[in-house]
Amino acid sequence: MSDSDFSILGGPPSERNDESSGGNRTARDDRDTDADPTPELPPGDAATALHRARLYSLLALGLERPDGNGGLEMDDTTALVNAAAALDRTVEDAATAVDDHLTDTAERKKRWASLFGVEEGHTVSPYELTYLPGPLLTTVRQLADIRGFYHAFGIDVGEKMPYRGDHVCYQLEFLAHLCLRDARLRRAGDDEGVTIVVDARRTFLEAHLGRWFWRFAGEISAHDDGFFAAVADLLAALVEDEIAILDLDPEWVPDTSEVTEWNEGIFGAAGRSCGGCGADATGLEDLEGSPGNPRNPGSQTAQDGLDDR
Amino acid sequence: MPQVHNWQLNREVEFPYEESRPERQWAAMFDLNKCIECQTCTLACKTTWTHEEGQEHMFWNNVETKPYGAHPIGWDKRTLEDMGTMEWDGDTYEGDTIFETEDVDWDDPENHPTEERINEDVAGFMPDIEDDWRYPNLGEDETAGEEMDLDVHFDEDTHPIWFFYLPRICNHCTYAGCAGGCPVQAIYKRPEDGVVLIDREECQAQMVCNETCPYKKAQYNPAETISQKCVGCYPKTEDGRAPQCFETCLGKIRLHGYINTPEEADDSDPMAEPTNPLDFLVHQKEVALPLYPQFGLEPNVYYIPPTTAPVDYLEQLFGPGVEDAFETYRAIGDGEEPALEGLLNLMGSTEWSITAFEVDDGEAVGYYEGDEVGRVPITEPQTERDRVDEVDGEEVYRLDIT
Numbered sequence: 001m002s003d004s005d006f007s008i009l010g011g012p013p014s015e016r017n018d019e020s021s022g023g024n025r026t027a028r029d030d031r032d033t034d035a036d037p038t039p040e041l042p043p044g045d046a047a048t049a050l051h052r053a054r055l056y057s058l059l060a061l062g063l064e065r066p067d068g069n070g071g072l073e074m075d076d077t078t079a080l081v082n083a084a085a086a087l088d089r090t091v092e093d094a095a096t097a098v099d100d101h102l103t104d105t106a107e108r109k110k111r112w113a114s115l116f117g118v119e120e121g122h123t124v125s126p127y128e129l130t131y132l133p134g135p136l137l138t139t140v141r142q143l144a145d146i147r148g149f150y151h152a153f154g155i156d157v158g159e160k161m162p163y164r165g166d167h168v169c170y171q172l173e174f175l176a177h178l179c180l181r182d183a184r185l186r187r188a189g190d191d192e193g194v195t196i197v198v199d200a201r202r203t204f205l206e207a208h209l210g211r212w213f214w215r216f217a218g219e220i221s222a223h224d225d226g227f228f229a230a231v232a233d234l235l236a237a238l239v240e241d242e243i244a245i246l247d248l249d250p251e252w253v254p255d256t257s258e259v260t261e262w263n264e265g266i267f268g269a270a271g272r273s274c275g276g277c278g279a280d281a282t283g284l285e286d287l288e289g290s291p292g293n294p295r296n297p298g299s300q301t302a303q304d305g306l307d308d309r
Numbered sequence: 310m311p312q313v314h315n316w317q318l319n320r321e322v323e324f325p326y327e328e329s330r331p332e333r334q335w336a337a338m339f340d341l342n343k344c345i346e347c348q349t350c351t352l353a354c355k356t357t358w359t360h361e362e363g364q365e366h367m368f369w370n371n372v373e374t375k376p377y378g379a380h381p382i383g384w385d386k387r388t389l390e391d392m393g394t395m396e397w398d399g400d401t402y403e404g405d406t407i408f409e410t411e412d413v414d415w416d417d418p419e420n421h422p423t424e425e426r427i428n429e430d431v432a433g434f435m436p437d438i439e440d441d442w443r444y445p446n447l448g449e450d451e452t453a454g455e456e457m458d459l460d461v462h463f464d465e466d467t468h469p470i471w472f473f474y475l476p477r478i479c480n481h482c483t484y485a486g487c488a489g490g491c492p493v494q495a496i497y498k499r500p501e502d503g504v505v506l507i508d509r510e511e512c513q514a515q516m517v518c519n520e521t522c523p524y525k526k527a528q529y530n531p532a533e534t535i536s537q538k539c540v541g542c543y544p545k546t547e548d549g550r551a552p553q554c555f556e557t558c559l560g561k562i563r564l565h566g567y568i569n570t571p572e573e574a575d576d577s578d579p580m581a582e583p584t585n586p587l588d589f590l591v592h593q594k595e596v597a598l599p600l601y602p603q604f605g606l607e608p609n610v611y612y613i614p615p616t617t618a619p620v621d622y623l624e625q626l627f628g629p630g631v632e633d634a635f636e637t638y639r640a641i642g643d644g645e646e647p648a649l650e651g652l653l654n655l656m657g658s659t660e661w662s663i664t665a666f667e668v669d670d671g672e673a674v675g676y677y678e679g680d681e682v683g684r685v686p687i688t689e690p691q692t693e694r695d696r697v698d699e700v701d702g703e704e705v706y707r708l709d710i711t
Contacts, residue, residue: 008488009329009498014510
């Protein structure tokens with residue numbers, strides 16, 4: 001017998017001495033205890049939430065392909081200015097600029113195609129993942145996180161607009177949805193509900209749109225000086241207003257896309273190359289067990305096996 | 310000395326801790342004859358679990374080409390060399406396991422793995438993070454055997470030129486090497502399903518598990534300063550769903566379920582009643598074999614060996630049961646194993662774990678906890694076309710008449 005009472009069979013060692021935990025925990029237990037009720041009602045009122053919802057919704061429309069179903073019309077920009085006027089002077093000025101730059105649908109459609117459409121190749125990417133650091137392999141988690149937000153509030157990407165979930169229009173529509181819920185819950189006096197939706201908006205802005213909106217707006221401004229540049233300015237003004245009011249501190253994406261395959265901090269300069277198959281590796285022959293090494297014991301093992309037959 | 314019974318080696322083996330088995334043991338079966346190394350499993354796992362900074366080198370699921378592929382480099386060969394001669398007497402392993410190689414008296418308190426007295430007297434090596442993990446596809450598609458010449462023929466069951474793909478995940482070993490080596494006892498097996506986990510709150514980054522897991526499935530995360538490993542997708546399996554790498558497998562080579570010891574194995578006849586599929590494959594039919602059983606850890610991922618590779622090489626990987634497994638596997642083609650054929654068709658037909666299956670009126674039926682979760686025909690319906698069609702008065706010959 002060993003002198004240790006430890007058995008490799010059991011719950012997490014860090015919880016074994018906690019008799020109140022009532023045995024081994026499961027992933028489901030962890031999920032059940034994640035809730036952290038915050039009793040304090042977030043700042044704001046129903047009317048402002050409604051204006052904000054309208055702004056987000058119209059912004060999403062403004063960034064869609066202008067045609068019979070998408071894009072802003074004259075009535076929309078009037079509503080845009082009215083909603084912005086109820087929030088903040090900077091936002092109002094930006095909304096007025098959108099109204100001033102509204103051109104006819106055909107002209108905007110052409111401009112939209114040039115900026116975002118596949119017709120002329122993406123000049124400006126409307127997708128969050130484009131702006132995140134690291135390779136697509138590791139940033140896809142953000143895609144799952146975004147879809148998780150949508151699912152949590154019972155909505156999903158529509159079939160008529162089969163874009164990826166991180167598209168700017170979806171993110172704006174989601175924020176509009178949260179603001180609408182905020183307004184309705186405030187009118188119903190549901191403080192707990194208000195706390196939940198505002199907390200979701202806060203988290204979503206900090207983890208997603210609040211991180212990359214400025215790069216997106218900057219890219220549009222670099223390629224356009226008309227209607228879409230004005231829409232981008234309004235987007236930036238609105239999100240910056242949100243960041244200030246909700247006291248957020250989003251970790252901004254890098255100034256330029258920095259695609260990395262391996263972390264140089266960990267793997268050194270060699271970490272830049274792929275070399276997964278060893279085909280372009282140098283010095284590999286010195287590594288023990290390498291097939292490039294004539295002294296490779298593994299090759300010997302296999303060949304010996306054949307020779308014995 | 311602590312002795313635990315290892316049924317795969319048919320004897321008592323040394324291990325630092327007493328034998329204690331979970332209520333049921335998470336287990337898997339991979340049919341290596343079906344794997345095409347598409348790496349969908351690898352990516353499904355990578356994007357789910359190891360996409361963060363510090364996990365760049367981690368592939369909790371990897372697929373390597375045998376005999377020359379290995380991730381990390383030479384993981385198996387280097388450990389085998391350390392272990393010395395490995396001989397079997399029938400079904401009984403007579404060589405040393407990784408915990409026996411150094412003749413450590415694990416009952417002696419002086420040798421017990423503790424924070425003050427880290428005991429690394431276990432066969433194996435510590436992978437170097439900068440070099441050994443750098444080439445996950447090392448040796449991909451490299452062939453063994455004869456040179457490829459114009460007159461080479463593949464007439465025999467064993468091919469003169471060969472390689473095969475070996476998908477690997479954590480084996481959630483009954484006597485987990487990672488847990489046996491951990492000096493701070495931060496690694497444990499869950500009593501409810503035997504999944505081996507590292508307690509991140511307790512891990513002190515001693516990295517002994519990186520060395521004492523011979524399959525090299527515990528890896529150090531320098532960003533988190535803890536070691537991490539495959540979690541068997543327990544959040545999914547708790548709900549009855551197969552792990553990510555199983556669900557996404559294009560070749561449908563994987564079966565997830567739970568296995569018993571030979572003494573407690575389900576000996577039902579699936580032609581007559583629902584039967585545990587892992588017990589059926591491993592204990593009844595003995596067609597699926599553990600990977601490197603001689604390490605001594607009772608690994609719980611089982612493989613149907615590839616029939617085109619040489620038996621003596623495969624016996625190094627899967628123990629002495631390879632030829633018998635081949636015989637049974639080939640009998641499927643002769644229609645002599647309808648239940649086995651049905652089960653192999655059932656694999657991958659459902660996203661659920663399969664805890665029982667049976668053959669019902671020419672169909673294989675899978676169950677999870679009594680609920681039907683899959684049903685497939687044992688023999689796929691086929692259409693035979695005529696070799697020659699008449700088209701506009703011309704004869705059109707089919708080269709492919711399947």
